[in-house]
Amino acid sequence: MISTEQNIDKRLIAILEQVSDPEIPVLSIMDMGVVRSAVIEDDIVNVEITPTYSGCPAMDVIGDDIKKALKDAGYQSNIDLILHPAWTTDWITPRGRKALEDYGIAAPLDAEADKDVLLNGKRIVKCTNCGSQNTRLVSQFGSTACKAQFQCDDCQEPFDYFKCLK
């Protein structure tokens, strides 16, 4: 049985929180939920990260950034990419969801609502500009693999929606 719980040494949290997703700079990798474990063994930090999407080009950069942040704090580190358990949008923290919304990306809905929005054209995704739910899907794929493109029919603002991945 592989745990879906994170295992992160308290001493490392503040350091890891400084590392952000290069494609969504307002979001720390901790709030994104991609760091699954970080433990100190014999003065070396072993970090396990999991990709949001298989082809996410940000993962290599995130690995390098973690190494650098830990080095600046005086730690040597090993970074491992793990695939199991697979990342889900449920792992984005409440603070992370707020950071996404503030940045102009609508946070993921639950799986059922997500289906209604992407398949049945239901208007429930809240516009990140004016808050209206009178929004429509422009394309199921957005500027990155994890997002879909939306537009608000009240204020006309185009915006990204972070797709539910479960």
Next chain:
Amino acid sequence: MKNGNLYNYILGIADNSLILGQRMGELCGHGPSLETDIACTNISLDLFGQVRSYFQYASKIAGDGRTEDDIAMLRKERDYKNVLLVEQPNTDFAYTLGRQFLFDVYHLAFLKELQKSTDLTLSAIANKCVKEVSYHERFSSDWVKRLGDATDESKEKMQTAINDLWTYTDELFHQTEADKTMVAEGIGVDVTKLKDSYYREVSQILEEATLQVPESKYFQKGGKQGIHTEHLGYILAELQYIQRAYPNMEW
């Protein structure tokens, strides 16, 4: 090689994603609209990401120093085991979408079964990929319906593409020697069992799209044995050019 069957089995899965990913990647900057261009290249990116997981695993199994890049870039045409369907060209948008649709329905069903593999790495990869591929399948079936049930011209083009590509669908359900061994060991997926539900599901979507389900019983095969259509050579020429011209070059 000690785990030769497992190695070949992984390549059989991964080559489909590699070649289809390369085909979809060709649309980068050439899609019919900005949104569809981005969608096709996102699908391509997902497929390449999946390929990396498979080839990294294959490279570990081979254990002779060959890297994921070597496996992707340095084999000869006959050593690629992808099905003929995925190497078919982007003749027009209907072909691109039709090919994607006919593969996605299979791919999703295949991955759902691979999740149950007794090989923990393969089941982990499948767990990851299944989420991505369900988006691909939604996208492609949505477009088949949209084009099938739109203007006379879009309907005709979509129907032509489906009719032409249909001949490559049966191969998806052929078992290779590596397949048989892996199924027996609980590692692989028995693709023959996916066939009936595949044709049921594809037919249902084609009917929703007001398209005819092709009745032809003549099917092409050979990709799984490395015997390809004339298109693969050109794909590989583009895919491999940099590594052949500048061996060991890295980003």
